[in-house]
Amino acid sequence: MSExxxxxxxxxxxxxxxxxARDLHAAMQMLLAEKGEPAVDFTVFRPVVSKGARAMLKCSFANADEQQREALLPEFLAHYERALAAHSRLFDGVAEVLANIETQPSRWGIVTNKPYYLAEPLVEKLGWSQRTAILLGGDSLPxxxxxxxxxxxxxxxxGVMPERVVYVGDDERDVQxxxxxxxxxIAALWGYRPDDDDPLLWRADELAETPLELITRGLLRSR
Structure with missing residues (x-):
């Protein structure tokens, strides 16, 4: 397995x-309150988190048009930046998975659509700055x-050929x-996903219900 x-x-x-999701939701609640809008329920907000900030704004400001929501984007991100690790936690099993990778002749890295200026301090707060081989944000490239x-x-x-690499993500865009x-x-089924988003249609090589399955089922092998 791990070998x-x-x-x-x-x-x-x-x-x-x-x-x-809790930190992003808290930032959105602050923005909604400032604009005199009703709060958005966490159970409604959470499933769209992996779709990005614009999707979160669309969910929360349902009566606003696209141009109005776009104007709110900098304010939302500013609220989030001020407290981006207050309630965020690793999913159960993630720490064990990363530690297991580090026992092997293998490296791990992070490729996210979150802007780098938000991802970098968050990774630092998690104590991963010296552990991750690479960190790329959504604005790192065009x-x-x-x-x-x-x-x-x-x-x-x-310096690794793509066919020797595994990518794990919880959104269809990751698989694509x-x-x-x-x-x-590998589609991470423990993440954020709307009810009508069927991961069986994403065409991932594997589906994993929990982070630990990545190790116990030997899913982190290359093609």
Whole structure:
């Protein structure tokens, strides 16, 4: 099992390694209150977190049009930046998975659509700055997931062929990017997902119900 881990395992961040929904929800609640809008229920908000900030705004400001929501984006991110690790926690089993990878001749890194200026201090607060082989944000390159550019760039920087890399993420865009890059793709079913989003349709190489399954089922092998 663990001895077959690929030389490089890349992960999405929010909804895959980190349960950050509470902090994002708190930031949104502050923004809604400032604008005189009713609060958004956490159970409604949580499933769209991995779809990105614009999806969170659309969920929360349902009566606003796209231009109005776009104008709110900087304020939402500013609220989040001020308290981006107050309630965020690793998903159960993530710490064990990362530790297991580090016992092997293998490395792990993070490729997220979260802006780098938010991802970098968050990774530092988690104590991962010296552990992760690479960190790429959604603004690190001109294009982000579902385009494969970030994943291919990580491979180029770290000197690993894409077919020897595994990418784990909880959104369809993660699977699309990994497949386009020629990597092994794993859909993280423990993350954030709307009820009408069927991961069986994503065409991932594997589905994992929990982080620990990545190890116990030997899913982190390369193609």
């Amino acid at each position: 077959s881990i690929a030389p490089l395992v890349l992960f999405d961040l929010d909804g895959t390694l980190l349960d950050s 294009r982000k997931k579902p385009d494969p550019d970030q994943l291919l760039h990580a491979c180029a920087v770290l 990017a990994a497949n386009a890059a020629g990597m092994r793709s």
